[in-house]
Amino acid sequence: MKPVLSPLALALCAALSLSALPAVHAQTAPGSAGKQVITSAEQLPRRTVKLDKLPSYYLTAPKAEVLVLAANLEANAKADLDKFDIKDAATLRAYYSTLLSLAQFRGDWAALPPLVEKLRALQDKPGPRATTGVMAGILADRAAGNRDAAWVQAEVARRYGALNWQDVADSVRGFKGQLELLNPALVKGSFEQQVDVMARNMNLDVPEGVIGAIVGARLQEEQIVPIRAAVIAGLQSVIDRNTQVAAKLDLWTPRTFAIPANAKAKEVGVAIWDSGVDLSLFKTLPGRGVAFDEFSRPSKALLRPLGEAEPRWPQLKQLVKGSMDLRAALDTEDARKLKQTVAGLKAEQSKSFQEDMALVSLYTHGTHVAGIAVDGNPFARVFAASMLWSVKSEPLKPSEEQSRRTAQAYTDAVAAFKANGVRVVNMSWRYGASVYEGALAWHNIGKDAEERKQIARKLFAIERDALRAAIASAPDILFVAGSGNEDNSADFAEYIPAGFELPNLITVGAVDKAGEETSFSTFGKTVVVHANGFEVDSFLPGGDRVKFSGTSMASPQVANLAAKLIALKPELTVAQVKDAILKGAERRGKVNLVNPRRSAELVGIKL
Structure with missing residues (x-):
């Protein structure tokens, strides 16, 4: 059971990037002769993968070992798309997002443009449609030209800055906030303290989505972390340039x-x-x-x-407020405290910190709703x-x-x-x-x-x-x-x-x-x-x-x-x-x- 609110807890989940083949969901696509029509999430197949090692091993394993697992995931995703007429745009976005990540991981940059086009065509919300594939394109061009961090910062500023600010403002601010909370130690800790535990329970026969999580973590570590500061700076320059843009008309x-x-x-x-x-x-x-x-x-x-967390409520409350300020791209004391706290966490603190954030989210949710x-x-x-x-x-x-x-x-x-x-x-x-x-x-x-x-x-x-x-x-x-x-x-x-x-x-x-x-x-x-x-x-x-x-x-x-x-x-x-x-x-x-x-x-x- 989940409350439908996402303050700090979901911001952290996005920063951890532990999603694989995303959850199946959404709207319509044209029918295709000979394909099995899918109108419900339960109709899609579920698969497991037998691993040789614990999932955390693959975070630093030779790339060739992960590519073998990734190839199997890609084959299954393509087979599903060939077999099923999925009447749900979000489910299709999930599949194509997985294929996009897999192409990035193996460095097949030529495969990115058609996948990005498919993803954009499946989006009916202006912000996500406009921002889809922008960062992937920057990564592809950087790899092709061996570009430095200064080039990345300039391209982030140019490409995101060229988008309609009214459409993308929330997405840009949110992306910047996710990057500012990015701590590879938390990803490592999440695998060791949570994903590995599940894998042991299952005798290493894990849900297929774990492979997508491994690939996502590797992409984050290898392609995003080295240029994170440049991307954040580029996004900040876009935000700064648009501070004078008139706010949307308040119809509500x-x-x-x-x-x-x-x-x-x-x-x-x-x-x-x-x-x-x-x-x-x-x-x-x-x-x-x-x-x-x-x-x-x-x-x-x-x-x-709050139990044993009661004495820490003042600090936890500050983190909640900081997460909201960070989402709005506000440089406040609370936002700075949140970034400092997350940046200082070690792998072994990952599980306890995430559980603290889950506690705070549930502790605050009902009262906020009541108000x-x-x-x-x-x-x-x-x-x-x-x-x-x-x-x-x-x-x-x-x-x-x-x-x-x-x-x-x-x-x-x-x-x-x-x-x-x-x-x-x-x-x-x-x-x-x-x-x-x-x-x-x-x-x-x-x-x-x-x-x-x-x-x-x-x-x-x-x-x-x-x-x-x-x-x-x-x-x-x-x-x-x-x-x-x-x-x-x-x-x-x-x-x-x-x-x-x-x-x-x-x-x-x-x-x-x-x-x-x-x-x-x-x-x-x-x-x-x-x-x-x-x-x-x-x-x-x-x-x-x-x-x-x-x-x-x-x-x-x-x-x-x-x-x-x-x-x-x-x-x-x-x-x-x-x-x-x-x-x-x-x-x-x-x-x-x-x-x-x-x-x-x-x-x-x-x-």
Whole structure:
């Protein structure tokens, strides 16, 4: 289970570059005669590779040994593309990105341009389309001409500077932030402390994606690290040159509204089904909330305990703030502290540091979401449904017993919402069956990858069906879900709850304040509206404020609107509220931008 927010934890994952053949997902491609049509992630094959040594060995092994593994991965990727008509653009991007990395690794620079063109054609978001392949082209030209760091810096500045700044600003800033957090020791540590452990558990018969992770780590070490400072300097010059460019027009804020404290309105219960909430910051329903531990057993902790990390919270909080500043390319004390901390980490500290960041992400997530959901609504009363997911890098051992406990927790949570008079529930989290495939592999359950896929589907179905039934059993409650941050299709991946189609559920994608779809926002037929999810200001536990981005931040914007409509007109039904939100939204291409003021007008509320 994962919250759909990505502050420091996902920034670090991007810097570590431990992705291989990326997760399968997204939109349509023309049909091809004779090919097997793929309309769901579960239809694609799963494979394992028998290694001779632990994965970490290949980080420094002779290149010839890794090329043998890479050739097999490439052959399988090409065979899949030849065999399958994959109806999903993000899945195709995953395949072609893998082929691009493999070509770079073996130095086949002539293969890059057609792969880049395919990747660009599969992108429908302006920023990612414009930046796709830019760095690969610089690396290719550098290798061909044996160029020095000064040339790299100048080319980065020239090529990224030639792009439309309004389209690529967020991508450029984000790329620079990832490079500034790049520490090869963390990559080495991640392999030794996490990937190697999985490989031992599996008797070295590892998921094929591990090969892609090895190739990605080698590319990073051999081609990016030597020129990192030059690339960062080039990107900074682009950012500096565009500091005077007018900010995008803010279409979002003028559409929102606040309810005056003296308005004729009634209290409305808003549940935050999340990783825990600091309820001391909010007005609450009398029942306050329910909680479940990492094993889905009842717990009393409505705000996740920090445990032994409690004394380090001030420092960890600074790192969270620094990650947001770094993402925005701001040179602040917090950003400098984050870079200094990451740069000083040793390989043996990798696992503990990443678990710290996972803890902080989950500790802050629910409170931040709650602040957005009740902003401008003095009549909102918060109810916490806290899922205290594990922060350990080792996944919990999947079992039918565990899945049935999770199913029961979903049922119990919704029963608590009904018993406490909750009218709106925000769910800024999502997951699919693939989470169990990874956990089963880690624990070496199942005879092969295909059997693990089947076991994962069975366990996932238990939880999926229980969650769907629980939501459907509460027709008088409106549930609002975040779509996800993987730029993929929620229905192709079969995420829950984002992939559900239910009369009392709305799934939300993220735009920035200008109403433009963010580069990360997951889409699909179930994603029916969009709201601001970029650099949204809200609370951390304790009361400090910070800006987070993600569909986790977009979903509570819609929950906020629903709660305001109900507070001002308590007689509204779920159907009427949902209809007002959908009809009040403005279609802008793929985006269906929520308009709170228009929705209020549609139900007769005068602002």
